[in-house]
Amino acid sequence: KAGVTQTPRYLIKTRGQQVTLSCSPISGHRSVSWYQQTPGQGLQFLFEYFSETQRNKGNFPGRFSGRQFSNSRSEMNVSTLELGDSALYLCASSLVRGGQETQYFGPGTRLLVL
Amino acid sequence: GQNIDQPTEMTATEGAIVQINCTYQTSGFNGLFWYQQHAGEAPTFLSYNVLDGLEEKGRFSSFLSRSKGYSYLLLKELQMKDSASYLCAVRDRRGAGSYQLTFGKGTKLSVIP
Numbered sequence: 168k169a170g171v172t173q174t175p176r177y178l179i180k181t182r183g184q185q186v187t188l189s190c191s192p193i194s195g196h197r198s199v200s201w202y203q204q205t206p207g208q209g210l211q212f213l214f215e216y217f218s219e220t221q222r223n224k225g226n227f228p229g230r231f232s233g234r235q236f237s238n239s240r241s242e243m244n245v246s247t248l249e250l251g252d253s254a255l256y257l258c259a260s261s262l263v264r265g266g267q268e269t270q271y272f273g274p275g276t277r278l279l280v281l
Numbered sequence: 282g283q284n285i286d287q288p289t290e291m292t293a294t295e296g297a298i299v300q301i302n303c304t305y306q307t308s309g310f311n312g313l314f315w316y317q318q319h320a321g322e323a324p325t326f327l328s329y330n331v332l333d334g335l336e337e338k339g340r341f342s343s344f345l346s347r348s349k350g351y352s353y354l355l356l357k358e359l360q361m362k363d364s365a366s367y368l369c370a371v372r373d374r375r376g377a378g379s380y381q382l383t384f385g386k387g388t389k390l391s392v393i394p
Contacts, residue, residue: 208386209384209385223375223379257323270326272323272324272325274322
């Protein structure tokens with residue numbers, strides 16, 4: 168079974184631009200979560216989507232948004248990019264089995280904002 | 282909110298045993314995870330605890346005490362490839378069918394010969 172895939176793997180943008188990142192979950196997984204990882208703050212939760220609905224949201228400004236499609240693929244968008252948005256963006260898909268939910272991470276998209 | 286604490290760095294010798302501690306404070310505890318992350322790679326799942334006690338999986342074991350808000354990851358027979366960051370993450374119930382996973386900042390383990 169293929170793992171979580173994310174595209175693109177690397178991206179360079181300039182301040183003020185916007186960016187869209189894509190995530191395809193493991194087949195059969197309906198929950199997709201997004202995280203931002205920076206050296207100083209570690210892994211921080213952005214939002215979670217389940218069955219095309221945002222089920223949970225972290226403490227990020229409204230410039231960060233996302234959506235999920237009927238095939239469970241998800242996108243996140245960051246508008247009006249700032250230098251501090253440079254980070255590794257990780258997507259994780261999960262499936263509840265036997266009362267246990269385990270998140271499996273994709274390889275991430277490394278975003279550099281200049 | 283949540284507060285998750287784990288040591289920033291640890292060093293251990295190849296072949297030895299190391300214990301990485303994690304303490305947490307949460308209002309709706311619904312499970313604790315340990316992940317391994319090598320530099321430049323995505324985190325990979327190691328273990329999951331939701332009930333008190335020890336879960337063993339090969340060279341890795343994880344322990345949980347819900348009353349103390351405490352967990353540890355035990356790595357035995359350390360190998361050089363175990364050099365990585367180890368992330369403690371707590372799943373918190375936020376509402377009906379809604380959960381959030383909050384990560385600690387990770388413990389960077391260096392295994393030396």
